[in-house]
Amino acid sequence: MTAARQLHPVPAVALVGAVLGIGSYLVAVTRAGVTARVAGQRLGLAAITVAPLRRARRLLGQQVTTTERPDSATWVLAPAAYAGLAALALSVVPLGPGTAVADVDTGIVVFGAAEVLAVVAFYLHGWSPNSPLALAAGYRHVAAALSYALLSMFVLIAAALPAQSLGIGAIVDSQAGLWNVLRQPLGLPLLLVVALGVTASGPLDLLDGTDLAGGGGAEDSGVQRLAWEGARAVMLVAFAAGAAAVFLGGWHGPLLPGWAWMALKTAAVAGLLVVVQVQGARVSAERFVAVSWTVLLPLAFLDLLAAGVVAL
Amino acid sequence: MAVRPTAGPVPVSVAAGPEAWASSQELRARPELEVATSPRHATVLVVAGPLPDGDREALDRTHDQLPHPRASVAWDPGTAVGEVVAAVVAADAELRRRPGEASEPDRLPDVDPNPWRGQGPHGQGGEGMMGGTPYGRAMAMTDEDRDGLALDALTVTLGPFLDPLPGGLRLEATLQGDVLTAAALRHPGLAIPAAGGAAAARRGLQWLAHALHVHGLGGHAARAAALAAELGRGADGATRASVEASLARLCRRLGRTGLWWTLAGQGELEGQGDARRRWEEALDGIAAHLSGQRAGRGADPGGGGGGAGRETGRVDPVDPVDPVDLEALGAALVGRTLDEAVVTITSLGLGTLRPVPAAREARR
Amino acid sequence: MLSAFAAALAVTLVAAAAVAAAVVVARRRGPRPSTAPQRVPVLGGEQPPTHAWSRYHARYYPMALVFVAFEMEMMFMYPWAAAYVAEGGKALVEMGMFLAILSVGLVYAWREGAFRWQ
Numbered sequence: 001m002t003a004a005r006q007l008h009p010v011p012a013v014a015l016v017g018a019v020l021g022i023g024s025y026l027v028a029v030t031r032a033g034v035t036a037r038v039a040g041q042r043l044g045l046a047a048i049t050v051a052p053l054r055r056a057r058r059l060l061g062q063q064v065t066t067t068e069r070p071d072s073a074t075w076v077l078a079p080a081a082y083a084g085l086a087a088l089a090l091s092v093v094p095l096g097p098g099t100a101v102a103d104v105d106t107g108i109v110v111f112g113a114a115e116v117l118a119v120v121a122f123y124l125h126g127w128s129p130n131s132p133l134a135l136a137a138g139y140r141h142v143a144a145a146l147s148y149a150l151l152s153m154f155v156l157i158a159a160a161l162p163a164q165s166l167g168i169g170a171i172v173d174s175q176a177g178l179w180n181v182l183r184q185p186l187g188l189p190l191l192l193v194v195a196l197g198v199t200a201s202g203p204l205d206l207l208d209g210t211d212l213a214g215g216g217g218a219e220d221s222g223v224q225r226l227a228w229e230g231a232r233a234v235m236l237v238a239f240a241a242g243a244a245a246v247f248l249g250g251w252h253g254p255l256l257p258g259w260a261w262m263a264l265k266t267a268a269v270a271g272l273l274v275v276v277q278v279q280g281a282r283v284s285a286e287r288f289v290a291v292s293w294t295v296l297l298p299l300a301f302l303d304l305l306a307a308g309v310v311a312l
Numbered sequence: 313m314a315v316r317p318t319a320g321p322v323p324v325s326v327a328a329g330p331e332a333w334a335s336s337q338e339l340r341a342r343p344e345l346e347v348a349t350s351p352r353h354a355t356v357l358v359v360a361g362p363l364p365d366g367d368r369e370a371l372d373r374t375h376d377q378l379p380h381p382r383a384s385v386a387w388d389p390g391t392a393v394g395e396v397v398a399a400v401v402a403a404d405a406e407l408r409r410r411p412g413e414a415s416e417p418d419r420l421p422d423v424d425p426n427p428w429r430g431q432g433p434h435g436q437g438g439e440g441m442m443g444g445t446p447y448g449r450a451m452a453m454t455d456e457d458r459d460g461l462a463l464d465a466l467t468v469t470l471g472p473f474l475d476p477l478p479g480g481l482r483l484e485a486t487l488q489g490d491v492l493t494a495a496a497l498r499h500p501g502l503a504i505p506a507a508g509g510a511a512a513a514r515r516g517l518q519w520l521a522h523a524l525h526v527h528g529l530g531g532h533a534a535r536a537a538a539l540a541a542e543l544g545r546g547a548d549g550a551t552r553a554s555v556e557a558s559l560a561r562l563c564r565r566l567g568r569t570g571l572w573w574t575l576a577g578q579g580e581l582e583g584q585g586d587a588r589r590r591w592e593e594a595l596d597g598i599a600a601h602l603s604g605q606r607a608g609r610g611a612d613p614g615g616g617g618g619g620a621g622r623e624t625g626r627v628d629p630v631d632p633v634d635p636v637d638l639e640a641l642g643a644a645l646v647g648r649t650l651d652e653a654v655v656t657i658t659s660l661g662l663g664t665l666r667p668v669p670a671a672r673e674a675r676r
Numbered sequence: 677m678l679s680a681f682a683a684a685l686a687v688t689l690v691a692a693a694a695v696a697a698a699v700v701v702a703r704r705r706g707p708r709p710s711t712a713p714q715r716v717p718v719l720g721g722e723q724p725p726t727h728a729w730s731r732y733h734a735r736y737y738p739m740a741l742v743f744v745a746f747e748m749e750m751m752f753m754y755p756w757a758a759a760y761v762a763e764g765g766k767a768l769v770e771m772g773m774f775l776a777i778l779s780v781g782l783v784y785a786w787r788e789g790a791f792r793w794q
Contacts, residue, residue, distance in 0.1 A: 038531030054320030084692030370721025471720030489733030
C-alpha cells in the first residue's frame with residue numbers, strides 16, 4: 001500500500017483551495033458552454049470563459065436582501081457548511097500518488113459522512129428564509145437525499161471490498177490492474193445519480209427548482225446567492241474527484257504524471273455531470289423516492305453481491 | 313445578431329398580464345437577457361402588457377423585491393421585442409454607471425405589514441397558544457390531518473406574477489406539508505384571438521418555451537422561444553417549414569432528457585389523461601399547424617381545419633374552442649403535491665393554449 | 677493518523693469560515709439594508725398571511741424510518757468490508773443473510789406504501 005505523504009495543514013488548505021477554486025470555475029465555464037450549445041446560441045470561447053466571472057461580479061454588486069423573519073445564522077451557515085463538507089470530501093481523496101490531504105484508513109466513511117451531512121445544509125438552505133416555497137423545496141429535497149444516500153453507501157462499500165480497506169488511497173491502489181468501472185459496472189452510474197442529488201442539480205434539482213420559482217434559492221440574492229451557487233460547484237468538483245478515484249483508477253495511467261490523470265478523470269466525470277444537469281428534466285421527489293427504493297437500491301444490492309463474489 | 317453587452321446577460325424578471333404573458337416568453341431566446349425565476353435574482357423588471365387593476369399592488373410588491381441596483385422597463389403592447397431588449401440593456405448600463413442614484417426606490421411604503429402585537433418583548437404571548445403576531449405575522453394554525461393528527465396548514469396565495477404560473481393566475485392554496493388540501497384558481501380571464509395556423513403555432517411554441525423552463529430544461533426552453541420568435545418574424549411557407557424541422561429536432565432531443573418519463577402519470581385529469589398525453593397532443597398540434605394541416609378557427613370552417621378537429625372529436629390543444637374550467641381544476645388539484653399542481657397547470661397551457669373564462673363576481 | 681484528521685478538519689473549517697465570512701461581511705456592508713416591502717417572501721406579489729415555519733407534514737416520514745434502519749446496517753458493513761477478503765465466503769453468506777432479512781422489511785415497507793407520499 002502506497003504510504004500517503006500527509007500534508008501539513010497550511011499547504012493542505014492551499015491545495016484544496018486551489019483545486020476547488022479552479023475546478024468550480026471550470027465547471028461554471030462548462031455549464032455556460034453546454035447551455036449555450038443546447039439553446040442554439042453560438043458563443044465563442046472568450047464569451048463562455050468570461051461569463052461566470054461576469055455573473056459573479058454582478059452578484060457581488062447586488063444587494064443581499066433578507067426576508068421578514070429569517071434565521072440569519074443558519075442562512076449564512078448553509079452555504080458555509082456545504083462548502084466545508086465539500087472540502088472535507090475532497091481532503092480524503094488522493095490527488096496523486098502519495099499526495100492526499102488526509103488519506104485516512106476510513107476515507108469512505110468520511111466521504112459518505114460529508115455527503116450525508118450535506119443534507120443538513122440543504123434543509124437549512126430551504127428553512128432559513130422563512131418562505132413557503134423555499135420550505136417546500138427544502139423538505140422535498142431532503143426526501144430525495146435520504147433515498148440517494150443509501151445508494152452511495154452500498155456502492156462505495158462494494159468498491160472497498162477488493163481493496164480490503166476503507167481508505168480511498170487503498171481503493172486506488174487496488175485498481176492498478178483493472179479499474180472499478182469495469183469490475184463493478186453498476187457502481188459508477190449509481191454514484192453519478194447520487195452526484196446529481198448531492199449537487200441538487202439536473203433531474204434532482206428539487207432544492208432550487210424552477211417549478212417552485214427557485215425554491216430555496218428564491219430568497220437569495222447577491223453574495224448569499226453567489227456563495228450557494230459556488231458551494232454547489234465546489235461540491236460537484238469534490239464528488240467528481242471522489243468518483244474518479246474510486247471508479248476510474250484515480251491517478252493510474254501511462255505517460256502522464258499521476259496528478260494529471262487525476263485531473264483529467266475528474267474533469268471527465270464533472271463534464272458528464274454538467275451535461276446531464278443541463279439536459280435532464282426534473283424528476284418529482286415522490287417519483288424519485290419510489291424509484292430509488294424499489295429499483296436503484298436492489299441494483300446496489302446486486303452490485304455489492306457481484307463485487308463480493310468477484311473479490312473472493 | 314445582437315451585440316453582447318459587456319457585463320454578461322442582464323437578469324430580468326418578467327411581470328406580465330394575461331394577454332402579454334405568452335409573447336413575453338420569447339424573451340427567453342435572447343442572449344442579452346437571462347429570464348430569472350425569482351425577482352430576487354433580477355436586475356431589471358419588465359412589465360408586460362396591460363395589467364388588471366387588481367394586480368397593481370402585487371406588481372409594486374414584486375418590484376420592491378428586486379434587489380438594488382434595479383430598474384424597470386415597461387413593455388407596452390405593440391412594442392417590438394428588440395426595442396424592449398435594447399431598453400433593458402440601456403437600463404442595466406445606466407445602473408452600472410450610477411448604481412446608487414439610478415436604482416429605483418420602493419413603490420410601497422416602508423411599513424411593517426402587521427402592527428406589533430403580543431405581550432412579551434419578542435411579540436410572544438397573548439391569548440391562547442397562538443396569541444399575538446410574532447414579528448409581524450401570525451403563525452400557521454393547526455388543521456385536521458389524517459389518523460387523528462392535527463398538523464399545521466399553511467395558506468398561501470401564489471400570486472399573479474410567479475414565474476412557473478401563467479401571468480395573472482392566482483393559486484390560493486392550503487398546504488399541509490407539500491400536499492394541497494384546498495386549492496382555488498383565480499384568473500381575470502383571457503380570450504385567445506382566433507388566428508391562422510402560424511399564429512397558433514407561435515402560441516404553441518411560446519407555451520413550449522415556458523413549460524420546458526418549468527421542468528428545468530432552460531437550454532431547450534431558449535431554443536423553443538427562438539423558434540417562436542422566428543415565426544414572429546415571418547409566417548411564410550419557408551419559415552414554417554424550417555421551424556417545423558427545428559421543432560422535430562427539438563422533440564427528438566427532448567426524448568433524451570427523460571421528460572416523457574417524468575411527465576407520465578402526473579397531472580391526471582378526468583377525460584384528459586395525464587400531462588404526458590397533453591404534451592404530446594400539444595406538440596402534434598403545433599406541428600400540424602405549421603404544416604398547414606389545421607387552418608385554425610379564423611379560417612373558413614368548411615375548409616376542414618377546425619372542422620376536422622371537431623369531426624374526429626379530438627380537441628385541438630393548440631387552437632381550442634373550449635376554455636378551462638378553473639373551478640373544476642381547483643377541485644382536481646386537491647390531494648396533489650404543489651409541484652404536481654404546477655406541472656398540471658403548465659401542461660394545460662392556461663394563458664397560452666387554452667382560453668380562460670372571465671372571472672365572475674369576486675367572492676370575498 | 678491524528679495529523680491527517682487535523683489537516684482534514686483544518687481544510688473543512690477554513691472553507692466554511694471563508695464562505696461564512698464573505699456572506700456576513702456582504703450582508704453587513706451591503707449597499708443598503710432591506711426595507712419592509714423588500715422583505716416579503718417571494719410568492720408572486722401577494723403577501724403571506726402567516727409565517728412559513730410551521731409543523732410541516734413531511735410526507736415521507738415512514739421512508740425516513742426505513743432509512744435509519746438501513747443506516748444502522750451500514751454501520752455494520754463498514755468493518756465487514758475491510759475484513760471481507762480475509763474472512764472469505766463465510767463473510768459473504770453472513771452479510772447476505774443480513775441483507776436478505778432487511779430486504780424482507782424493504783418489501784413489506786414497499787407494499788405498505790412507505791415509499792409514496794403519505
